[in-house]
Amino acid sequence: xxxxxxxxxxxxxxxxxxxxxxxxxxxxxxxxxxxxxxxxxxxxxxxxxxxxxxxxxxxxxxxxxxxxxxxxxxxxxxxxxxxxxxxxxxxxxxxxxxxxxxxxxxxxxxxxxxxxxxxxxxxxxxxxxxxxxxxxxxxxxxxxxxxxxxxxxxxxxxxxxxxxxxxxxxxxxxxxxxxxxxxxxxxxxxxxxxx
Amino acid sequence: xxxxxxxxxxxxxxxxxxxxxxxxxxxxxxxxxxxxxxxxxxxxxxxxxxxxxxxxxxxxxxxxxxxxxxxxxxxxxxxxxxxxxxxxxxxxxxxxxxxxxxxxxxxxxxxxxxxxxxxxxxxxxxxxxxxxxxxxxxxxxxxxxxxxxxxxxxxxxxxxxxxxxxxxxxxxxxxxxxxxxxxxxxxxxxxxxxx
Numbered sequence: 001x002x003x004x005x006x007x008x009x010x011x012x013x014x015x016x017x018x019x020x021x022x023x024x025x026x027x028x029x030x031x032x033x034x035x036x037x038x039x040x041x042x043x044x045x046x047x048x049x050x051x052x053x054x055x056x057x058x059x060x061x062x063x064x065x066x067x068x069x070x071x072x073x074x075x076x077x078x079x080x081x082x083x084x085x086x087x088x089x090x091x092x093x094x095x096x097x098x099x100x101x102x103x104x105x106x107x108x109x110x111x112x113x114x115x116x117x118x119x120x121x122x123x124x125x126x127x128x129x130x131x132x133x134x135x136x137x138x139x140x141x142x143x144x145x146x147x148x149x150x151x152x153x154x155x156x157x158x159x160x161x162x163x164x165x166x167x168x169x170x171x172x173x174x175x176x177x178x179x180x181x182x183x184x185x186x187x188x189x190x191x192x193x194x195x
Numbered sequence: 196x197x198x199x200x201x202x203x204x205x206x207x208x209x210x211x212x213x214x215x216x217x218x219x220x221x222x223x224x225x226x227x228x229x230x231x232x233x234x235x236x237x238x239x240x241x242x243x244x245x246x247x248x249x250x251x252x253x254x255x256x257x258x259x260x261x262x263x264x265x266x267x268x269x270x271x272x273x274x275x276x277x278x279x280x281x282x283x284x285x286x287x288x289x290x291x292x293x294x295x296x297x298x299x300x301x302x303x304x305x306x307x308x309x310x311x312x313x314x315x316x317x318x319x320x321x322x323x324x325x326x327x328x329x330x331x332x333x334x335x336x337x338x339x340x341x342x343x344x345x346x347x348x349x350x351x352x353x354x355x356x357x358x359x360x361x362x363x364x365x366x367x368x369x370x371x372x373x374x375x376x377x378x379x380x381x382x383x384x385x386x387x388x389x390x
Binding site for chain 1: 343362370
């Protein structure tokens with residue numbers, strides 16, 4: 001059985017095309033015309049699936065945010081010493097980032113010009129805050145060094161993790177997602193210097 | 196003695212205005228008209244100082260690059276064990292980044308659309324390469340852990356350092372440049388976990 005190309009489009013495939021175009025042109029610089037050309041379907045076919053580009057943005061950043069927030073519900077993020085829970089969260093953040101690379105890349109580039117962007121920034125801040133709380137608890141337990149302020153340490157660790165979107169390409173030879181996660185956990189928790 | 200405003204403009208003050216506008220609008224999105232408005236002087240007055248916006252870009256990223264390369268010539272970056280030299284370089288990178296924040300921010304945003312941008316990217320790669328070589332030497336000495344690949348470790352450490360431009364504001368309360376440098380050195384070399 002064959003189907004015409006336009007019939008093969010699902011909200012999912014349209015979303016992956018939209019995310020690619022948003023990341024290439026910037027969300028502000030993307031028109032429905034660009035999306036229609038990139039997807040190879042008419043604008044009215046797109047409107048059959050979604051109300052417009054802001055809905056595509058919302059679905060795309062939701063996928064990244066849902067992946068990140070789901071980490072906090074995993075058992076090793078909820079049970080045990082705060083430092084171990086933090087280590088699990090850092091490892092899984094890298095795994096989610098590498099597995100959902102275009103979606104997390106888009107999330108990290110959101111600037112706050114539309115309601116959806118401001119909502120995404122708010123949820124990002126909420127996630128960052130929950131990780132900072134975990135780090136604070138680990139410091140209170142005495143498991144984490146006390147000579148780097150928790151808020152600063154959180155920012156620097158997020159900086160290292162988030163920078164991965166700038167150069168990681170899953171199709172290239174090099175570290176896999178779980179290998180990257182291992183490397184980040186080692187550097188973040190034990191540092192470069194051999195004890 | 197009073198001087199008319201246009202006479203107070205030096206290449207240095209024009210440069211600082213240009214860097215601010217480039218960082219706000221993006222280099223591609225900045226016209227000589229934007230620069231003229233932001234500086235409050237005519238376009239022809241700007242052309243009295245420089246040949247055009249690409250020369251301003253070149254001067255701006257040169258200031259950042261010269262600051263970074265100068266680190267490698269400092270004695271503690273040249274003499275001693277590679278791991279200690281690397282530690283000095285990491286510390287000084289954070290200090291230069293925070294001291295020359297708008298210039299380094301611009302350098303990190305360069306994309307490679309013009310000859311000057313490609314030249315800046317080439318020099319950045321050269322700097323990164325020199326730091327990676329230092330890390331390789333420290334690993335060969337056995338002073339740095341062997342279970343994270345050097346190229347990956349370099350990228351992650353640069354990711355942490357460079358992310359500082361996203362949120363560090365020298366005018367806000369919070370860590371000073373040298374305090375930030377201390378925090379980064381502690382995290383990068385010894386990690387979060389208390390031994």
